[in-house]
Amino acid sequence: MLRDITLGQYFPGDSVIHRMDPAVKILASVVYMVAVFLCRNIWSFAFILAASVFSTAVSKIPFRAVLKSMKPLVIILLITTFINVFFYEGETVLVSWHFIHITLEGILNALLIAVRIICLLIGTSVILTYTTSPIDITDGIERLLKPLAMLGVDVHIFAMMMAIALRFIPTLIEETDRIISAQKARGADFDSGNLVSRAKALIPVLIPLFAAALRHALDLATAMECRCYHGGEGRTKMNERKPKAGDFVLLGAFVIIGACVIIINKYAPGFNTGSVTGA
Amino acid sequence: MGKIEIKNVTYTYSKDTPFEKAALKDVSAVFEDNRITGLIGHTGCGKSTLVQLFNGLLVPDCGEVLIDGVNVSAKGTDKRALRFRVGLVFQYPEYQLFEETVAADIAFGPKNMGLDDGEIKRRTLEALKFVGLPPTILSESPFDLSGGQKRRVAIAGVLAMEPEVLVLDEPAAGLDPAGRDSIFGGIREYQKETGRSVIIVSHSMEDMAEYTDDIVVMQEGRVKASGRTKDIFRQREMLEEAGLSVPGITLFMTELKRKGGGIDVGVFTVSDAFEEIKKYVEGVKKQC
Numbered sequence: 001m002l003r004d005i006t007l008g009q010y011f012p013g014d015s016v017i018h019r020m021d022p023a024v025k026i027l028a029s030v031v032y033m034v035a036v037f038l039c040r041n042i043w044s045f046a047f048i049l050a051a052s053v054f055s056t057a058v059s060k061i062p063f064r065a066v067l068k069s070m071k072p073l074v075i076i077l078l079i080t081t082f083i084n085v086f087f088y089e090g091e092t093v094l095v096s097w098h099f100i101h102i103t104l105e106g107i108l109n110a111l112l113i114a115v116r117i118i119c120l121l122i123g124t125s126v127i128l129t130y131t132t133s134p135i136d137i138t139d140g141i142e143r144l145l146k147p148l149a150m151l152g153v154d155v156h157i158f159a160m161m162m163a164i165a166l167r168f169i170p171t172l173i174e175e176t177d178r179i180i181s182a183q184k185a186r187g188a189d190f191d192s193g194n195l196v197s198r199a200k201a202l203i204p205v206l207i208p209l210f211a212a213a214l215r216h217a218l219d220l221a222t223a224m225e226c227r228c229y230h231g232g233e234g235r236t237k238m239n240e241r242k243p244k245a246g247d248f249v250l251l252g253a254f255v256i257i258g259a260c261v262i263i264i265n266k267y268a269p270g271f272n273t274g275s276v277t278g279a
Numbered sequence: 280m281g282k283i284e285i286k287n288v289t290y291t292y293s294k295d296t297p298f299e300k301a302a303l304k305d306v307s308a309v310f311e312d313n314r315i316t317g318l319i320g321h322t323g324c325g326k327s328t329l330v331q332l333f334n335g336l337l338v339p340d341c342g343e344v345l346i347d348g349v350n351v352s353a354k355g356t357d358k359r360a361l362r363f364r365v366g367l368v369f370q371y372p373e374y375q376l377f378e379e380t381v382a383a384d385i386a387f388g389p390k391n392m393g394l395d396d397g398e399i400k401r402r403t404l405e406a407l408k409f410v411g412l413p414p415t416i417l418s419e420s421p422f423d424l425s426g427g428q429k430r431r432v433a434i435a436g437v438l439a440m441e442p443e444v445l446v447l448d449e450p451a452a453g454l455d456p457a458g459r460d461s462i463f464g465g466i467r468e469y470q471k472e473t474g475r476s477v478i479i480v481s482h483s484m485e486d487m488a489e490y491t492d493d494i495v496v497m498q499e500g501r502v503k504a505s506g507r508t509k510d511i512f513r514q515r516e517m518l519e520e521a522g523l524s525v526p527g528i529t530l531f532m533t534e535l536k537r538k539g540g541g542i543d544v545g546v547f548t549v550s551d552a553f554e555e556i557k558k559y560v561e562g563v564k565k566q567c
Contacts, residue, residue, distance in 0.1 A: 179375055184362065
């Protein structure tokens, strides 16, 4: 059911990555993503894949959970692989039939792009979403965006909106689950019929869900006003967080990973992907 | 018709994740037909999970759910047909209303059953009678009603399916005393008139003592005790172990007896207590 969605889900735990400062973690995942996109040959891809697997091991997130989160990605992977295999213009033609040319380069390119997407997902989920609670993520974003306050952007309100949005995802998922169950109990049928009748079958779910979302929003607004919430001015944090030396060591590790990728790209022999398309 | 048997049922939420939670552990219980059975237990003991097994919304990890001796948890059971046989009213059912008029909302279930308009009309009016609403309400929008009225409309929506077993999860939660009495009174009337089975999940010992024939007590995903209501409420220690209590009036009678009155403490409703005290007072007067 809906509660089994794992993408973007927080796995509580106590690893080095869990304890890292969230703001530094966001920077680290940006560095990691850049590193993934810098990869240009088989060796650098192998290196980044190894780095991803190693990070997963360090985070103590079960590999099965990481694999499970990739399920929704399968279709995207299949499509990009398909397009690359059949339409990549390469030199070593293996099969040629009418307008279809399958080339060695095309297959390799498809494989590498698949690895790139997988690495992106493993890396970002292990470094950030699986190991950082949503509240910590917004706290990190708020601190990273602080400089924007000088341009007149209300960073606190922005972070608060994000925190509330994230906070309500599980609530609304739960609510959706409940409404679906309740309408099923009245014989609602979501799994048969053509597209139109299936879309119509969602009305009994969507209307109560919208009503619930509005109700929650109004209740929350009242509750916040009762506690004299008035935005970020003069507001302090219960847990002030300052990045520690260890955080920068880890950030440094990711920068080194990026540097290694550049070096490997330059000096290791092997197949180079022609373009960065497809991802 | 409408006897539910649960045999060695186990159910776990979010299996194989860090959020894994065993909700039911080897539960066996019988809910007899043609009577009102109460399902009680402390918060999080698995009551709501159990009732969702009755109509196939949840499928047990292992074990069997039998309705009139037929296993309905097996693969290949028509789950939709099962849902018309076991009508489930969730907690706070008023949040599921969605149609433009009360009439259309109550008709949602019967329509899904494929009934014709005349039959739906008959069932709608009958369901309204049991929940104590006037037929004039049918043309109103459910979103314009009061909380209590919405609740009744939602219950009527399940009653109109005329299920063999009616299951209600906390039907009176958050209602005022008059609202509670009227909802439970309507349920009792419905049961007497139709002879179908009713299962009520509740936290209110007073309501359970007043309106149920049988009780099933749950604790931490297991069945702790079951039996006739009056036998269950005699077992004060057992109920307290399960994080529950006896009805307030029973506590009062126990205290009265301790103070020296020769009265029976096995009374669980205010009206019974009234009779018992009256009998005692008259007895004392005669002695004078």
